[in-house]
Amino acid sequence: MPSERPEGLRQQQLLFANHVRNPSAFPAPVGVEERRMRIYRQLFFGNISQLLSTTFPVIRSILDDKKWEALVADFYAMHRCETPLFPFIAGEFADYVVNERNAEGDYPFLAELAQYEWSEIALRHSDAVLPDAELPDVDGSKPMLSPLCWPMVFSFPVHRIGINYLPQHAPPEPTCLLVYRQADGVVKFMESSPATFRLLQLLQDDSIPTMQAVCEQLADEMQHPDIASLEAMVHETVGRLSTIGVICLPL
Numbered sequence: 732m733p734s735e736r737p738e739g740l741r742q743q744q745l746l747f748a749n750h751v752r753n754p755s756a757f758p759a760p761v762g763v764e765e766r767r768m769r770i771y772r773q774l775f776f777g778n779i780s781q782l783l784s785t786t787f788p789v790i791r792s793i794l795d796d797k798k799w800e801a802l803v804a805d806f807y808a809m810h811r812c813e814t815p816l817f818p819f820i821a822g823e824f825a826d827y828v829v830n831e832r833n834a835e836g837d838y839p840f841l842a843e844l845a846q847y848e849w850s851e852i853a854l855r856h857s858d859a860v861l862p863d864a865e866l867p868d869v870d871g872s873k874p875m876l877s878p879l880c881w882p883m884v885f886s887f888p889v890h891r892i893g894i895n896y897l898p899q900h901a902p903p904e905p906t907c908l909l910v911y912r913q914a915d916g917v918v919k920f921m922e923s924s925p926a927t928f929r930l931l932q933l934l935q936d937d938s939i940p941t942m943q944a945v946c947e948q949l950a951d952e953m954q955h956p957d958i959a960s961l962e963a964m965v966h967e968t969v970g971r972l973s974t975i976g977v978i979c980l981p982l
Contacts, residue, residue: 779807779820786821787848790841792894805832818856825849839899840887847889850910851918854881861979873934873942874969880911880977882923882931890920911977919975926953927968934978942966 780803784791791799810827812820828845838844859878876882886901890908907928909921923931929952933945946962955961972978 776804776807779803782817782820783824786852787824787845789848789892790844793838793892793897802834805834818852821852822849838897839901840889840892843885843887844889844892847883847885847908850881850883851920854879854910854912854918855916857912861976872940873945874973874978874980876931876934877911877977877979880909880931882928883908883910884928890922909977911975913976921975921977927972930965930968931977942969 780800783803783806784799790802794802806824806827810823810831812823814820814823825845825848829842832842857879861877861879885906885908887898888902888906890906892898904925907923907925909923909928909931910918911921912918926949930945930949933939933948939945939948942965943962946958946965949955949965950958950961953961969978969980973980
């Protein structure tokens with residue numbers, strides 16, 4: 732007479748994993764003592780909660796224990812991670828908050844704050860490298876944005892959010908931030924003006940081949956009446972950003 736109990740190691744693993752991930756929706760495997768299952772649930776959940784609280788310290792600080800545990804539990808139960816690497820689970824959490832979560836009562840800036848906090852870890856682990864040497868200046872070729880610099884735009888001033896600043900509405904102007912990795916591996920954040928941010932976007936545009944063309948485009952967009960003074964400001968900004976590794980200059 733066939734047994735009703737699931738057979739096979741894989742089947743047992745799925746029963747175990749489903750219950751540990753979401754005990755309210757999936758029963759524990761038959762024959763396993765509840766005390767033992769409780770230990771497993773606490774151990775797995777505790778590890779994930781600790782990892783995320785370290786990677787997202789601002790989010791953790793603005794949520795009380797109940798709200799934090801509910802957020803982590805929902806991620807743990809609902810999201811299917813695609814990476815086997817433990818450090819990158821935080822990236823899966825950010826993806827969940829941005830693309831999957833839709834919970835009433837969340838702060839309106841939660842998704843952007845998750846992106847902001849994760850970007851530091853993501854850039855620290857990025858395998859992008861700087862050019863081996865400075866770029867050759869061919870026919871007035873323009874500088875390039877460092878592959879270790881990520882320009883980011885947010886509706887909320889995420890770099891200011893904390894327990895004493897919890898905005899409920901986005902300000903009229905967006906927040907432009909540069910996250911960049913220094914030669915020593917330290918990741919830094921810098922607030923950027925909209926004009927500087929637009930300059931970096933134009934430097935990334937392959938259809939604009941020279942610095943002269945970049946300045947002309949910027950002058951046109953800003954309706955700047957004095958192209959010479961704008962060019963001077965652009966070159967000063969490029970030189971300043973190159974000293975901290977945001978921009979790679981041609982020879």
